[in-house]
Amino acid sequence: MSVQPTYSGRRTGVRVVVAGDRGTGKSSLIVALATETFADNLPPVLPPTTLPADLYPDGIPVTVIDTSSSMESSMKRSEELKRADAVMLTYACDQPMTLSRISSYWLPELRRLEVNVPVILVGCKLDLRDEHDPMNMEAVMTPIMQRYREIETCIECSAATFLQVPDAFYYAQKAVLHPTLPLFDQETQSLQPRCVSALRRIFTLCDHDMDGALNDQELNGFQVKCFNAPLQPEEIIGVQRVVQEKLPEGVNENGLTLDGFLFLHALFIEKGRLETTWAVMRKFGYEDDLKLRDDFLTLPFKAAPDQSVELTTEALEFLRGIFRLHDTDNDGAVRPTELDMLFATAPESPWSEIPYLDAAERTALGDLTLNGFLSEWALMTLIDPKKSMANLIYIGYRGDPASALHLTRRRKVDRKKQKTERNVFNCFVFGPKNAGKSAIINSFIERPFSKSGTTTTGERWAVNAVDEIGGNKKTLVLREIPEDEVKKLLSKKNSLAACDVAVFVYDSSDERSWKRSKELLAEVARKGDESEDYLVPCLLIAAKDDLDPYPMAVRDSLGISQELGIEAPIRVSMKQSNLNNVFGRIVHAAKHPHLSIPETETRKNRKKYRQLFNRSLTFVSVGTAAAVVGLVAYRAYAARKSASA
Structure with a gap:
């Protein structure tokens, strides 16, 4: 369904901070990656190392920061960790105690410092591990990863033999550019709610005939938009076959259904191909938090403090149509479940908290009337025009955003x-x-x-x-x-x-x-x-x-x-x-x-002053006019006198 994508987000670099116990191989790991050589005599802490942009497929340079594990350097290390985009925690494969320290000290320390970034666990010195004491990595790491969800992946490598060294840093870069957490819940092994909402919106935008399925032409249009390459007929058949084998309702006579579309992306993620789903998200304007980027939501005007923003007639007509579409029983009101479906393509319902919660008229059963629905939109547009425009786009408004909002006169x-x-x-x-x-x-x-x-x-x-x-x-x-x-x-x-x-x-x-x-x-x-x-x-x-x-x-x-x-x-x-x-x-x-x-007295005095000032201007104007008339008369008299002489 896709070709190898390149990063299409807005990051210009990735900052990876390497931390871990002394002697675990941090500096040797960095030098091996940068020079493809193994060095013995290294300084205690390396200077920042920038890897070339073309080292990895996404074309984004990586800056690697080495840190000291000494107590004297704890403040400096903490500062670097707080500035990290990703953290690599190292342990030595030939020193089991350093692995224990990962969960007993380093991971709790990151939480204490509130470092909320992806973590890569890297086992160094793999070539020195005792062959007679093999470790079941999955058995050891699974409990740690279940406790610390911030761990993105685990990998073991050797700087001396250059085994999997580039892979370790690639995973770190990938965790930043194509993060797992916004898309997928590892605990439940399912797509995150916001991910489902975003994919639902993308599916709806691509389903041009609105029949609930992507036919071959629509699927190809999606593929070209996201990856600049069409699918061959046999590839489309292959995609549908894969989906149908695992999820029969994922394909019907019209093509790939929403369930099938969601299944495909869950499959990509499970197979480690997060960059595919992220390429789709970013092509449709989503940031890492799965909300639309600011450049998609630029207001077409700048309001003065005493101006307000309202919805245009075009936007109101669109909202009335959306309301009727979701008012399935045609009773003039939408039930809470119907309202949830209306906002199913948005990151969340925009009216689930103050000031929108309970701000509009509802029926005795708690349903939202059309009047209440439009009133809530009017309120949101008044106090947060950008949020209003974003939610219009989320629920399917396809017109120019500038045509949806009107700036009132001062x-x-x-x-x-x-x-x-x-x-x-x-x-x-x-x-x-x-x-x-x-x-x-x-x-x-x-x-x-x-x-x-x-x-x-x-x-x-x-x-x-x-x-x-x-x-x-x-x-x-x-x-x-x-x-x-x-x-x-x-x-x-x-x-x-x-x-x-x-x-x-x-x-x-x-x-x-x-x-x-x-x-x-x-x-x-x-x-x-x-x-x-x-x-x-x-x-x-x-x-x-x-x-x-x-x-x-x-x-x-x-x-x-x-x-x-x-x-x-x-x-x-x-x-x-x-x-x-x-x-x-x-x-x-x-x-x-x-x-x-x-x-007030201030206003009354101000009015009196203006009246006096206006009278003065009137007096001056009359006096000036009289002087001008006099001057003209005098000049005429002088001219006649000169002519008669």
């Missing part, structure tokens, strides 16, 4: 034009503890009101579509800012740049809650005063309206609203399901970014 321009073209609004939800923020957020994504009174800790996100007057929909993102995180948030330079509107929730029955919410509003307003680029519309929300109100809060909040020139507090009760169109009013404030901005 918010300061929207404010000047007194309107916005955005479809997704980011709302920061401030408020003291127990003010009712969580109840509002739960209501937003159709979660029932809880009477338990429990409070949430940490930041939380929620996203949903909101109906506008006129029948249009906008997507609103609520980001709950914990009270004890406000100071940290506002200490950042552009902390409010991503905020389309800020709301301040308080318990209308509690004096402290109102006072603290008022303080938070003042802090946010002052932050906006630092730069007019980041002024934010603000709204007050009086929660728990079913309780007896705190009288001073009612009067004070109305006064504060009038003083700052913002809307009067929106009174809501989640317990009584009295929402007072709060989410629509938040969207309305975000749509009109020039309104609802607190008129």
Whole structure:
């Protein structure tokens, strides 16, 4: 199915550090490889040795670092080990104690230093082993390799006879350029989940007629793309025969199935041909962690702090199609198992952790509706456009990535034009503890009101579509800012740049809650005063309206609203399901970014200054115009006088 591949990753070199007990043959091993000679009198530690790029098929140079095993050199050795791409641990075949030290000292030491790279165990001085005391290498090494999964392979060699010396360093280079661990689980003897996901995506991309199998033409197209050489008809028959003998369902009347495709790659890996599978992975853009390379995910723009990113109509249509494809029972929602299948070609489901976990509306059975599905994508695109673009590609988006994302206009321009073209609004939800923020957020994504009174800790996100007057929909993102995180948030330079509107929730029955919410509003307003680029519309929300109100809060909040020139507090009760169109009013404030901005003393003074400055300019302009007219009149008079003379 393949020809001998060359390395197609982005590494330009491999750094191999050789360590082990004194007298195990480290330096002799390195010299033998570099010079193909055996030397007796060597310095305690060799200088770095660079092997030529053409020594091995992948064409990548290897730099070999010798180390001392002495206690005095432990710090230097540790530094080198931490910089290694691969580590070769040596033992002497004629000194059994040095082999014991591999598992009793050296491997635990690498773990202590957190050296997470492939390890090659190398037995040196094979020519000196006692012929009357042969060692069963498999029996000795298997328990060690089972305990220390970082061991890539074991090999014994002789510098004196040059036996398997190049092979030892080849395995070290190969372990770096074509690592086993991302592809294959040695313990279960099966492909890693991410490897399966990547191969599933590659298979889907190559299955052009979408019949679930690679026919001869599709298989040849895959072969040419990855290895620049077509398969002969007899080779295709041979591949299918091998698969069918071991896995009957791996081939059907249409060609090689996904199961057969996965089986072939598992077979390559088991036979030590990892470079074949890695050549495929890298041709389709995968890094060693089996995620797409950064150059596949370059955003087509650079966003200013007060710009946001949204999905285009083309991307949304693609997502609706993908949703319908996986909604097998056509009930308008995808079950968790269906959602897993939807993301089966991605490294993992992107919504399995905060902030996406439980951020969107679901049915009573926990299924994700189309609205919830698109809302999750809107949230991911807003806060992590690169991740959104990557997952679009993972699940099969074949258009130009630039056509999937749209960069919105700067918010300061929207404010000047007194309107916005955005479809997704980011709302920061401030408020003291127990003010009712969580109840509002739960209501937003159709979660029932809880009477338990429990409070949430940490930041939380929620996203949903909101109906506008006129029948249009906008997507609103609520980001709950914990009270004890406000100071940290506002200490950042552009902390409010991503905020389309800020709301301040308080318990209308509690004096402290109102006072603290008022303080938070003042802090946010002052932050906006630092730069007019980041002024934010603000709204007050009086929660728990079913309780007896705190009288001073009612009067004070109305006064504060009038003083700052913002809307009067929106009174809501989640317990009584009295929402007072709060989410629509938040969207309305975000749509009109020039309104609802607190008129602080700083802003008022700034406006007065501008008015005075503009008046001065007007006065100067009028005076200048008068002077110009006078000068023209004088010149005309002087000209007439001169002519009459």
